[in-house]
Amino acid sequence: MKVQETARILANDWVSEEYFKIRLTCSSDYKDAVPGQFVTLRLPGQEEPLLRRPFSIHRLLTAGENALQMEILYRVVGGFTRRLSRQAPEGLLDMLGPVGHGFTVSSHEQPVVLAAGGIGVAPLVFLAERLKHAGTDMSLVTIFLGGLTKTDILCDEIFSGQGAKVSVATEDGTAGVKGLVTDPLNHWLEKNSPAMIYACGPHAMLKAVGAIAKSRDIPCEVSIETLMACGLGVCMGCAVSAGDTEKGYRHVCKDGPVFDAKVLV
Ligand SMILES: Cc1cc2nc3c(=O)[nH]c(=O)nc-3n(C[C@H](O)[C@H](O)[C@H](O)COP(=O)(O)OP(=O)(O)OC[C@H]3O[C@@H](n4cnc5c(N)ncnc54)[C@H](O)[C@@H]3O)c2cc1C
Numbered sequence: 001m002k003v004q005e006t007a008r009i010l011a012n013d014w015v016s017e018e019y020f021k022i023r024l025t026c027s028s029d030y031k032d033a034v035p036g037q038f039v040t041l042r043l044p045g046q047e048e049p050l051l052r053r054p055f056s057i058h059r060l061l062t063a064g065e066n067a068l069q070m071e072i073l074y075r076v077v078g079g080f081t082r083r084l085s086r087q088a089p090e091g092l093l094d095m096l097g098p099v100g101h102g103f104t105v106s107s108h109e110q111p112v113v114l115a116a117g118g119i120g121v122a123p124l125v126f127l128a129e130r131l132k133h134a135g136t137d138m139s140l141v142t143i144f145l146g147g148l149t150k151t152d153i154l155c156d157e158i159f160s161g162q163g164a165k166v167s168v169a170t171e172d173g174t175a176g177v178k179g180l181v182t183d184p185l186n187h188w189l190e191k192n193s194p195a196m197i198y199a200c201g202p203h204a205m206l207k208a209v210g211a212i213a214k215s216r217d218i219p220c221e222v223s224i225e226t227l228m229a230c231g232l233g234v235c236m237g238c239a240v241s242a243g244d245t246e247k248g249y250r251h252v253c254k255d256g257p258v259f260d261a262k263v264l265v
């Protein structure tokens with residue numbers, strides 16, 4: 001069930017370069033939220049932007065009996081995210097969620113891969129927490145983080161602290177191996193056979209990861225970030241082509257944002 005509420009900002013901290021993390025009060029209804037689900041935000045009383053903006057749930061924190069807080073990790077890319085980065089604690093946000101279908105969470109007994117490109121890491125922290133909670137031994141989890149440069153590599157210490165292995169790739173070689181995130185992933189897959197690959201990041205990366213998974217017959221789920229308009233399944237703002245449906249497309253906000261990677265390849 002979706003809840004529309006006025007969330008109070010508890011913290012809004014700069015992380016690095018154009019990345020920020022905001023912590024908000026949220027309804028206890030989020031206790032059943034699934035990693036990959038997202039919220040849509042507006043600044044109350046402001047006409048701009050007209051449309052709510054979607055952000056993945058990065059973390060849910062318990063704050064006393066029946067009270068929850070939510071963290072959102074975001075990158076400043078335009079008008080709304082710039083205004084969001086200037087909001088101070090005690091400010092209010094109009095929040096609607098949880099929206100969409102998330103990742104399949106289960107207790108894995110074989111290795112598992114999480115692959116992120118840039119801000120695509122945001123929902124994967126929540127996913128790693130829920131995999132651990134479901135009983136997955138975190139030493140079986142390997143996280144592949146990719147970005148253009150070292151400041152695009154986020155949350156590596158959170159994952160290491162959870163007991164997962166972390167592999168980093170940057171296109172300019174300023175952190176980890178030089179290249180695309182799919183380079184160390186391909187290398188790792190020569191010796192390992194994971195039960196599942198979960199991925200979130202730019203479309204081209206998700207297509208590449210999906211193609212790798214398909215060629216090796218590995219189940220793979222991807223979280224797709226598209227531009228969105230209504231966020232409720234009533235316009236075509238978020239349609240992605242999907243050959244497996246009669247219509248030839250799917251709505252990311254309603255049918256996703258998490259899909260079987262076969263939708264993309
Ligand atoms: C399901 C979902 C989950 C998301 N989760 C996060 C998250 O956890 N953290 C985060 O920082 N962002 C996330 N995004 C992207 C976020 O919604 C956009 O960055 C935000 O709406 C931009 O608003 P703006 O007004 O600041 O920028 P705008 O002025 O709207 O856009 C600025 C520039 O960014 C581009 N852009 C905007 N949205 C996207 C997008 N989705 N994909 C690629 N390019 C885009 C525009 O084309 C434009 O060039 C998510 C998007 C979706 C669909």
Ligand code: FES
Binds near residue numbers: 228232233237
């Ligand atoms: S954004 Fe309108 S249908 Fe998805």
